[in-house]
Amino acid sequence: MLFQNLGLGIISSVLIFPVTIYIIRWYSKRKNFPSNQLWDTSFKTAIKSSLIWLIMNIFIAILFSFLIEDIAIYFLIHVSVCLICNIIVGIIIVQNFYRKRIRESFNFVFIIQLFLFGVSFLFGFIFAIVDGLIFPQISNALFFILEFGLRYTLFITVLSLFFGFVLGLTLAIMRVYGGKELYWLGSAYEKIFRGIPLLVLIFIFAFGFPGLFWYLKPFDRLLASVILALGIRSGAYQSQIFRGAILSINPGQMEAAQSLGMNKIQSFRHIVLPQALRIAIPSWSNEFAVVIKDSSFAGAIGTFEMTFAAYIWGFRSVELFTLSMGVVAVLYFLFTFPVTHVLGERQTRNLKKLGMGGS
Amino acid sequence: MGEQLLRIIDVWKSYENLQVLKGVSLDLAERDVKVIFGPSGSGKSTLLRCINMLNPPDKGEIYLRGNNITTPKVNLNVLRTRIGMVFQHFNLFAHLKAIDNVSIGLRRVKKFSKQEAHEKALEALNRVKLVEWADHYPAQLSGGQQQRVGIARALAMEPDVILFDEPTSALDPELIGEVLQVMLDLAKAGTTMLVVTHEMGFARAVASEMIFIDKGIIIERGTPNHFSVSPESDRVKLFLTQLDVLYGSHKKLLNDTEEEEKI
Numbered sequence: 001m002l003f004q005n006l007g008l009g010i011i012s013s014v015l016i017f018p019v020t021i022y023i024i025r026w027y028s029k030r031k032n033f034p035s036n037q038l039w040d041t042s043f044k045t046a047i048k049s050s051l052i053w054l055i056m057n058i059f060i061a062i063l064f065s066f067l068i069e070d071i072a073i074y075f076l077i078h079v080s081v082c083l084i085c086n087i088i089v090g091i092i093i094v095q096n097f098y099r100k101r102i103r104e105s106f107n108f109v110f111i112i113q114l115f116l117f118g119v120s121f122l123f124g125f126i127f128a129i130v131d132g133l134i135f136p137q138i139s140n141a142l143f144f145i146l147e148f149g150l151r152y153t154l155f156i157t158v159l160s161l162f163f164g165f166v167l168g169l170t171l172a173i174m175r176v177y178g179g180k181e182l183y184w185l186g187s188a189y190e191k192i193f194r195g196i197p198l199l200v201l202i203f204i205f206a207f208g209f210p211g212l213f214w215y216l217k218p219f220d221r222l223l224a225s226v227i228l229a230l231g232i233r234s235g236a237y238q239s240q241i242f243r244g245a246i247l248s249i250n251p252g253q254m255e256a257a258q259s260l261g262m263n264k265i266q267s268f269r270h271i272v273l274p275q276a277l278r279i280a281i282p283s284w285s286n287e288f289a290v291v292i293k294d295s296s297f298a299g300a301i302g303t304f305e306m307t308f309a310a311y312i313w314g315f316r317s318v319e320l321f322t323l324s325m326g327v328v329a330v331l332y333f334l335f336t337f338p339v340t341h342v343l344g345e346r347q348t349r350n351l352k353k354l355g356m357g358g359s
Numbered sequence: 360m361g362e363q364l365l366r367i368i369d370v371w372k373s374y375e376n377l378q379v380l381k382g383v384s385l386d387l388a389e390r391d392v393k394v395i396f397g398p399s400g401s402g403k404s405t406l407l408r409c410i411n412m413l414n415p416p417d418k419g420e421i422y423l424r425g426n427n428i429t430t431p432k433v434n435l436n437v438l439r440t441r442i443g444m445v446f447q448h449f450n451l452f453a454h455l456k457a458i459d460n461v462s463i464g465l466r467r468v469k470k471f472s473k474q475e476a477h478e479k480a481l482e483a484l485n486r487v488k489l490v491e492w493a494d495h496y497p498a499q500l501s502g503g504q505q506q507r508v509g510i511a512r513a514l515a516m517e518p519d520v521i522l523f524d525e526p527t528s529a530l531d532p533e534l535i536g537e538v539l540q541v542m543l544d545l546a547k548a549g550t551t552m553l554v555v556t557h558e559m560g561f562a563r564a565v566a567s568e569m570i571f572i573d574k575g576i577i578i579e580r581g582t583p584n585h586f587s588v589s590p591e592s593d594r595v596k597l598f599l600t601q602l603d604v605l606y607g608s609h610k611k612l613l614n615d616t617e618e619e620e621k622i
Contacts, residue, residue: 260464261440355498
C-alpha cells in the first residue's frame with residue numbers, strides 16, 4: 001500500500017509538471033502577452049514554481065501514505081490538500097514574481113489549478129485502474145494482453161512495415177524510372193495484391209505452402225507467413241504512396257541537380273528521394289495505422305498477438321469478452337493515434353513551411 | 360577574336376512534330392556577355408538547354424573550348440560541371456538550406472570535404488550578398504533571394520560559362536533589381552555569360568552582342584546600340600515597341616486611349 005500510494009503521488013506529480021507548463025504557455029498565448037522577452041523570463045519562473053509544487057506533491061504523497069489505508073479516501077484527501085496548498089503557494093508566487101494584485105493572481109492560479117485538478121484526477125483514475133485498485137478485471141486483462149500480445153503485435157508490425165517499405169520503394173522506382181516492362185511488372189504486382197483479402201493471403205502462405213519456412217520452428221512459421229503476407233500487401237500500398245511522392249517532385253529539381261553535374265542516380269539519391277520521402281511521411285503514417293491494426297489477422301491462424309490474447313482472456317464469459325475487447329480497442333488506439341498525429345498532421349504542417357507537398 | 364569559349368554551329372532541335380530550332384549558330388568568347396531575346400516559344404530556352412545537353416540537339420555541333428560536346432563519347436556529368444545554369448523558376452532544392460543548396464554540388468560532384476564545400480559555398484553566397492540568409496530554407500526567402508541563391512549555386516561550381524534562362528521573368532518588379540545587380544557585378548568581374556532576358560537595361564549595360572530569335576531562327580544580331588537606334592527587320596521593331604509599352608514608355612498608348620475617350 002505504501003509503495004502504491006507513493007508511486008501514485010510521484011507519478012501524478014510528475015505528470016502535472018509538464019501539464020502546468022503547457023497550460024501557462026497556452027494562457028500566455030491567449031492573453032497575447034505583448035513582449036515575448038518578458039514572458040520568456042516569467043516562463044522560467046513558472047518552471048521554478050512548478051518544481052516547488054512537484055516537491056510538495058511528493059512530500060504530501062509520502063505523508064498521507066503512512067496515515068491512510070483506504071485508497072479512495074487517500075486519493076480524495078491527497079488531491080484536495082494538493083489543491084489548497086498549490087493555490088496558496090501559487091498566489092504567493094504570482095504576486096511576487098508578476099507583481100499582480102491578490103485577486104488577479106488568485107484568478108490566474110485558480111484557472112490553472114482547475115485544469116490541474118481535472119487532469120490529475122483523470123490521471124489518478126487511469127493509474128488506479130491500471131494498477132488494479134479499481135475494477136481489477138480491467139488491469140488483469142490489460143496485463144494479460146500486454147504480456148502475451150504486445151511484443152508479437154509490435155514485431156509483426158515493424159517487420160512487415162520494413163519489408164513493405166523496401167518492396168514498395170523498389171516497385172515505385174521501377175514504375176517511375178524503369179522501362180515499359182518494369183512499369184507493367186510493378187503495376188501488375190500492385191493490382192494483384194491490392195485485390196486479394198489479407199486473410200486469404202495469410203491462409204495461402206501459412207497453410208497453402210506449409211513448407212515455405214521449413215527452417216523455422218512450427219510457431220515461428222506461422223508468424224513468418226503472417227509477416228510475409230502483411231509485408232507483401234503493405235508493399236503494394238506503399239509502392240503507390242512512394243510513386244505519388246516521387247511524381248509530385250517538380251521535374252525542375254532533377255534538371256537543376258543534373259545541371260550541377262550529378263548523374264541520374266546521384267540526383268535521385270540526394271535531391272529527389274529525400275524530398276519524396278518527406279512528402280510520403282503523412283500517407284505512410286496512415287499505412288502504419290493500417291498495418292498495426294491488420295496485424296490482428298494473425299490471431300486468425302493462432303499466432304499470439306494482442307487481439308488473440310484478448311480473445312483468449314475474455315473467452316470465459318460474454319461480459320469479460322466485452323471488457324477485454326474494449327481494453328484491446330483502447331490499446332490499438334493508443335498505438336495508432338500518436339503516430340498518425342505526429343507523422344501525419346504535424347509533418348503536413350512542417351512540409352507546408354518548406355513549401356513542399358502543396359495544398 | 361581569339362579562341363572562342365563556346366561555339367554553336369547550326370543547331371537543330373524538334374519536339375515531336377514541332378521544329379523549335381532551325382539552324383542557330385553563335386559564338387561566345389571568354390569574359391563575354393551575350394543576350395538572347397525574342398518572343399515566347401521562339402526557342403531561346405531550348406537553345407540554352409541544348410548547350411548543357413539537358414535536351415541534346417538533333418543536328419549541329421557545339422564546341423566548348425574547342426571540344427565537340429555533342430558527340431556521344433562526352434561524359435555529360437563532367438561537361439555540366441563546366442556549364443552553370445540558372446533557371447527561370449529557380450529550381451532550388453526545397454529540402455535544403457540555402458548554404459546546402461550551394462554546397463551540395465561541390466560535395467557530391469566535386470567530392471570536396473564538408474568543411475571545404477562549406478567555405479566555398481559561403482564565398483559564393485557572399486558574391487550574391489546572401490551570407491546572412493545561409494541558414495534559411497528556400498521557402499523562407501523572397502523570389503529575388505531565391506534566384507540569387509540559384510546564381511550562387513551555379514557560381515560555386517566555378518563553371519566556364521553560366522547560362523541564364525530568363526532569370527527575372529518569374530519575379531515581382533520590385534525584386535528584379537537585386538538579381539540584375541548581382542548579374543551586373545558578375546559580368547563586370549569577367550564571368551562568361553549567355554543570358555536569355557528581356558531586360559533591355561541590363562543588355563545595354565553589359566552585353567557585347569544581342570541576338571533576336573524568332574521561330575527558331577536568328578532574325579537579327581548586333582550591338583545593344585544597334586537595336587536601340589536602328590533595328591532592321593519589322594519583326595524586331597514590333598517586338599521592341601511592345602517591350603517599350605510594357606516597360607514605362609507607354610505614354611503614347613495612354614494618349615491614344617485618352618483621345619478615344621474624348622471622341
